[in-house]
Structures are given as structure tokens and as C-alpha cells.
Amino acid sequence: MVLPEISIDAVLAAEPLVRPFVSPAPLIRSYPLERELGLPSDRRVWLKDFGWMPSGSFxxxxxxxxxxxxxxxxxxxxxxxxxxxxxxxxxxxxxxxxxxxxxxxxxxxxxxxxxxxxxxxxxxxxxxxxxxxxxxxxxxxxxxxxxxxxxxxxxxxxxxPHIIAGNGVGALEIVRALKHEGRDLSTFLCPVSGGGLMAGMALGIADGFPSSQIVSVEPSEADDFRQSLELGRRVRLDHPRSICDGLLSYDVGEHNWPILQRLVTRAVALPDLATRVAMRWLYDQHGLRVEPSGAIGVAALLDRRVDLGTSGDLVVVLSGRNVDDNVFRSWIEVDARPAPAWNRIPS
CATH class of the missing domain: 3.40.50.1100 (Rossmann fold)
Structure with a gap:
């Protein structure tokens, strides 16, 4: 079966259909992450927080x-x-x-x-x-x-295709906001499961910043996409496991796979403990109660799993914040990374 090609044009066409009902999710500068990663003053880290959406996710x-x-x-x-x-x-x-x-x-x-x-x-x-x-x-x-x-x-x-294109509207928001600030993007991190978010985002990011590194992040016991990218074919996991309940698809979608295979630079898989640490870190540093699936991209940065390069900004997607309070409290009962000392004022 030949699948229809999904292009940036479909993402651009989706925006006027989506926009009457929902405003852009905020793109928040993370001074704590800049300090934690030891970035020079000319580089910035941004959190694309879809937890602000009416449904609490993208x-x-x-x-x-x-x-x-x-x-x-x-x-x-x-x-x-x-x-x-x-x-x-x-x-x-x-x-x-x-x-x-x-x-x-x-x-x-x-x-x-x-x-x-x-x-x-x-x-x-x-x-x-x-x-x-x-x-x-x-x-x-x-x-x-x-x-x-x-x-x-x-x-x-x-x-x-319509799900992918609609999700890609979030990437248009990121590209527009960064270019308005005169910024360049070196690294983009996003959680991946069935691939609907990552495929749409990858289309928009690759169009706006063609030289950027696009990194997918998923749980180590639900890493069907990482295995798929490594083997060059879609891999199915019969029983994925993780506290990241939003990242437990059995495999990447057929429509998503060609986009992801072409545009994703690297796939990172992390244990749940690293995600829990990121949840605690986001709560301590930003006051955000982020669900595991939403925090896993920050976990990849805190765990130093991504080559940050030497120039350009970083964007991390927080895909959602829908987590029950009692469960969240139990998950963040871990030792968080120590807050870095102020040794400079970021510009």
C-alpha cells in the first residue's frame, strides 16, 4: 500500500483550522536548565509546555x-x-x-x-x-x-495524516517564536510513542531550522522507535512497560514512520528513574507538575544523553501535565539533581 505523503504544506494548512479553538502553548525560557547544562550566555533552553492546553496536553x-x-x-x-x-x-x-x-x-x-x-x-x-x-x-x-x-x-x-499535521502546528509556534527573537535552533527534543507528535513536530522544525538536530526520547522498556531507527524497519513491542503511560504504543504508526526515519537525528531511551528525577527537577525549579511522558525530554538533558553542540538554542517539549496528585507525589520522592550555583547571570 502506498501511503499519502505528508508535507509541511499540510501542517501550514492545519493552523487556520486549529487556531479558532486554541491559543499557542507557551515557549518558556529555562534559566535553570541553562545553568545545569553549563551553557554559555549566548545559548538558551526553551520549554514548549503543552500542559497549558485546555486538555492538559498537545x-x-x-x-x-x-x-x-x-x-x-x-x-x-x-x-x-x-x-x-x-x-x-x-x-x-x-x-x-x-x-x-x-x-x-x-x-x-x-x-x-x-x-x-x-x-x-x-x-x-x-x-x-x-x-x-x-x-x-x-x-x-x-x-x-x-x-x-x-x-x-x-x-x-x-x-x-490529519493528526500528524495538526500536531505539527505546535512546531510552527516554536519556529515563529524563535525567529521573532532572532534565535537559531541547534537541538530539538520530543517524546515519541506512536509518532503522531514527533512526526508533525519534525516536519515543522526541519522546515524552519533545517540544520537542527531532532532527537526523540522514549522509555527504555518501551523503545520500539529506537529499535526501529537502528534496524531500518518498524519494530513492534508486545508488552511495553513504563510509568510513561502516554508512551506505551506497541509500534510507530505507518504514516509516521517515513517522516521519522527521514528527519529524526537520534533516538534516546531512558529508564523510569531518570524520568522521575526530571519530574522532581521540573517541580523544584519551575513549579511544574509534569506527567512522566511530558518530562522525559528534560530527563534526556539532565542525564547528559544528548550532544548539545557548540552553538544555537535547545527546545524541549513538555507534552502534557495530566497526572494524579497522589501518584505524582510518590514518583517525585527521589533525590533531585542539586540546583547549580549562580556563577553568572544569563543574558
């Missing part, structure tokens, strides 16, 4: 673009999708914006905050046992059954 960007392109096909029928939680609230938000009924299939162990946000936007939820899904295939079977019985249109959380 997922609504792709969902809005997908919904806008399928309104005629949907008509009076519902939309159904499976999700670990963030796409659930994203597609629910899109359904609210466009007046469409949404049904989502979520693991019964998903964070409570993801259930609450999904329901708050008006979606209906059915659950499944994720611990046995690699054996039973319950998630996909339940989603297909709902599509058949309800006559619903199924939305993929990541493996769809």
Missing part, C-alpha cells in the same frame, strides 16, 4: 484538525477512538468544539485526571484491562465493536 491539536477534515463524513454519527488518556480528552475537546458525539476506549488504570477531563468535555468512556491487552487485543476489539454497533467513525490517536 493531543487536541491533531484531534481538532482531524475533526475539521471529517465533519461531512461524520455527519450525525459519533466518533470513536482508543487512548491512554490524553487523546481521549483531546478528541473529546474537539467533539465539544464541533458539536459531535465522542466515545473513547481507555485503560481502566488511566490517571483519574484523564478520565475527569475527558468526561468534562462531554465524551462517553468505556474501559479495558491494559495489563492483558497484549494477549487479548481487547482495546482494538472493543473500539471496532463500538464503531460497528454505533455506526461510528474511528479516529486514530497518532497514525493519521
Amino acid at each position: 493531543k487536541l491539536l491533531g484531534a481538532l484538525n482531524w475533526m475539521a477534515h471529517h465533519l461531512d463524513e461524520i455527519g450525525d454519527r459519533p466518533v470513536v477512538a482508543h487512548s491512554s488518556g490524553n487523546f481521549a480528552s483531546g478528541i473529546a475537546f474537539a467533539g465539544l468544539c464541533f458539536g459531535r458525539r465522542v466515545i473513547v476506549v481507555m485503560p481502566e488504570t488511566a490517571p483519574r485526571v484523564k478520565f475527569e477531563k475527558t468526561r468534562a468535555f462531554g465524551a462517553e468512556i468505556q474501559t479495558y484491562d491494559i495489563s492483558r491487552d497484549h494477549e487479548t487485543g481487547e482495546r482494538d476489539r472493543l473500539t471496532r465493536a463500538i464503531a460497528q454497533t454505533e455506526g461510528a467513525i474511528q479516529a486514530s490517536p497518532y497514525d493519521d
Whole structure:
């Protein structure tokens, strides 16, 4: 099967469809990370914080673009999708914006905050046992059954051209903001799972800053993309494991793979302990309660897993902040890296 090519033009076309419903996520300068990494005063580190989105993650960007392109096909029928939680609230938000009924299939162990946000936007939820899904295939079977019985249109959380293009709008925001400041970008770090975020982001970043290093980050026990990039073909993991519940896809999507293979410079995999340290660090240094999937890019920097080069700025994506408070508190009970001393005032 020949898949349609997804280009920067699709990302540019998505922005006017998304923008009426959501403002750009902030790009925040991280003085503490600049100090921690020992960068010279002419280099900066930026956090692209999608936790400020109405759904608490980036997922609504792709969902809005997908919904806008399928309104005629949907008509009076519902939309159904499976999700670990963030796409659930994203597609629910899109359904609210466009007046469409949404049904989502979520693991019964998903964070409570993801259930609450999904329901708050008006979606209906059915659950499944994720611990046995690699054996039973319950998630996909339940989603297909709902599509058949309800006559619903199924939305993929990541493996769809419109999802990819919508997520890429976030990269346009980054490029525009950096160029407005007269900055250059040397390194871009982003979490990868099914690849819907990373593929869209890579398209936008590579177009705006062609010489930048694009780095994917994922858990070491859910590193299907790192293995895929190394072997030159899509690798499936039957039972990925991590506290990063948003990064547990079995493999990279078919539409995403060609983009990622072409544009991603390096894939980094990290143990959950490094992610927990990054969560604690972000809380201590920035007051941010970031979910594990959102903090893993910062973990790659704190753990010195990325070659920073000698010039240009760094951008790290915080993909979401949907984590229950009691679980977050338990995860950050780790020794955080010591705050670096002020030995200069960054310019």
C-alpha cells in the first residue's frame, strides 16, 4: 500500500483550522536548565509546555484538525477512538468544539485526571484491562465493536495524516517564536510513542531550522522507535512497560514512520528513574507538575544523553501535565539533581 505523503504544506494548512479553538502553548525560557547544562550566555533552553492546553496536553491539536477534515463524513454519527488518556480528552475537546458525539476506549488504570477531563468535555468512556491487552487485543476489539454497533467513525490517536499535521502546528509556534527573537535552533527534543507528535513536530522544525538536530526520547522498556531507527524497519513491542503511560504504543504508526526515519537525528531511551528525577527537577525549579511522558525530554538533558553542540538554542517539549496528585507525589520522592550555583547571570 502506498501511503499519502505528508508535507509541511499540510501542517501550514492545519493552523487556520486549529487556531479558532486554541491559543499557542507557551515557549518558556529555562534559566535553570541553562545553568545545569553549563551553557554559555549566548545559548538558551526553551520549554514548549503543552500542559497549558485546555486538555492538559498537545493531543487536541491533531484531534481538532482531524475533526475539521471529517465533519461531512461524520455527519450525525459519533466518533470513536482508543487512548491512554490524553487523546481521549483531546478528541473529546474537539467533539465539544464541533458539536459531535465522542466515545473513547481507555485503560481502566488511566490517571483519574484523564478520565475527569475527558468526561468534562462531554465524551462517553468505556474501559479495558491494559495489563492483558497484549494477549487479548481487547482495546482494538472493543473500539471496532463500538464503531460497528454505533455506526461510528474511528479516529486514530497518532497514525493519521490529519493528526500528524495538526500536531505539527505546535512546531510552527516554536519556529515563529524563535525567529521573532532572532534565535537559531541547534537541538530539538520530543517524546515519541506512536509518532503522531514527533512526526508533525519534525516536519515543522526541519522546515524552519533545517540544520537542527531532532532527537526523540522514549522509555527504555518501551523503545520500539529506537529499535526501529537502528534496524531500518518498524519494530513492534508486545508488552511495553513504563510509568510513561502516554508512551506505551506497541509500534510507530505507518504514516509516521517515513517522516521519522527521514528527519529524526537520534533516538534516546531512558529508564523510569531518570524520568522521575526530571519530574522532581521540573517541580523544584519551575513549579511544574509534569506527567512522566511530558518530562522525559528534560530527563534526556539532565542525564547528559544528548550532544548539545557548540552553538544555537535547545527546545524541549513538555507534552502534557495530566497526572494524579497522589501518584505524582510518590514518583517525585527521589533525590533531585542539586540546583547549580549562580556563577553568572544569563543574558
